[in-house]
Amino acid sequence: EAGVTQSPTHLIKTRGQQATLRCSPISGHTSVYWYQQALGLGLQFLLWYDEGEERNRGNFPPRFSGRQFPNYSSELNVNALELEDSALYLCASSPGVGSGTGELFFGEGSRLTVL
Amino acid sequence: AQKITQTQPGMFVQEKEAVTLDCTYDTSDPSYGLFWYKQPSSGEMIFLIYQGSYDQQNATEGRYSLNFQKARKSANLVISASQLGDSAMYFCAMREGERQGAQKLVFGQGTRLTINP
Numbered sequence: 001e002a003g004v005t006q007s008p009t010h011l012i013k014t015r016g017q018q019a020t021l022r023c024s025p026i027s028g029h030t031s032v033y034w035y036q037q038a039l040g041l042g043l044q045f046l047l048w049y050d051e052g053e054e055r056n057r058g059n060f061p062p063r064f065s066g067r068q069f070p071n072y073s074s075e076l077n078v079n080a081l082e083l084e085d086s087a088l089y090l091c092a093s094s095p096g097v098g099s100g101t102g103e104l105f106f107g108e109g110s111r112l113t114v115l
Numbered sequence: 116a117q118k119i120t121q122t123q124p125g126m127f128v129q130e131k132e133a134v135t136l137d138c139t140y141d142t143s144d145p146s147y148g149l150f151w152y153k154q155p156s157s158g159e160m161i162f163l164i165y166q167g168s169y170d171q172q173n174a175t176e177g178r179y180s181l182n183f184q185k186a187r188k189s190a191n192l193v194i195s196a197s198q199l200g201d202s203a204m205y206f207c208a209m210r211e212g213e214r215q216g217a218q219k220l221v222f223g224q225g226t227r228l229t230i231n232p
Contacts, residue, residue, distance in 0.1 A: 033219060033220075035222075041224065042206065042222045042223055042224040042225050043160075043206065043222040045219050045220075045221065048219050056219055058219075088158055090158075090160060092160070101148055101165050101167065101210075102148050102150075102210040102220065103150065103162055103165060104160075104162075104220055105162070106152075106159055106160035106161075107159070108157060108158055108159040109158040109159070111158070
């Protein structure tokens with residue numbers, strides 16, 4: 001069974017540009033989460049999508065946005081990039097509301113560097 | 116307020132020794148779940164062990180066990196017989212609310228464990 005896949009693995013952008021990161025959940029999972037991990041820090045919750053809808057959002061500015069597609073894949077968009085947006089962006093999936101312990105299954109992340 | 120606190124930024128342990136990684140949490144919800152994840156240098160988060168707030172027994176998974184002390188709100192991870200491959204960042208995380216899955220996890224700042232040969 002394929003795990004959570006993320007693309008691209010690495011992305012280099014300059015300040016002011018836009019970045020788009022993509023995530024495919026484990027087959028059968030309906031929930032997708034996005035986390036930001038700045039260098040040497042813990043994971044900060046960004047967004048949670050379930051069944052195509054945004055369910056929860058972390059304490060991030062509106063230039064961080066995303067969506068979930070009918071096949072449950074998701075993309076994260078970061079507009080007007082700033083230097084401090086440089087981080088590892090981790091996507092995770094879970095079976096969705098009403099099932100399991102709440103364990104999240106993570107991808108290997110997309111490393112965004114803003115110059 | 117910090118929901119999950121990991122007070123050890125770094126730990127150094129000799130191979131084959133046991134190691135305890137500390138985690139304390141803060142919640143007023145009677146139903147919650149506690150998780151430990153391992154993050155090697157590759158970046159992927161690997162699930163290790165889960166403890167539910169109503170579970171009577173401490174969780175165990177192979178060499179991993181969770182020392183759950185509910186009254187003290189602590190959920191320490193114990194790794195027995197450490198191996199060189201255990202060197203990684205370790206994160207404690209908590210899910211609040213009823214066991215319905217799909218609530219977000221809140222993570223601590225992590226502990227970097229280094230196993231010396």
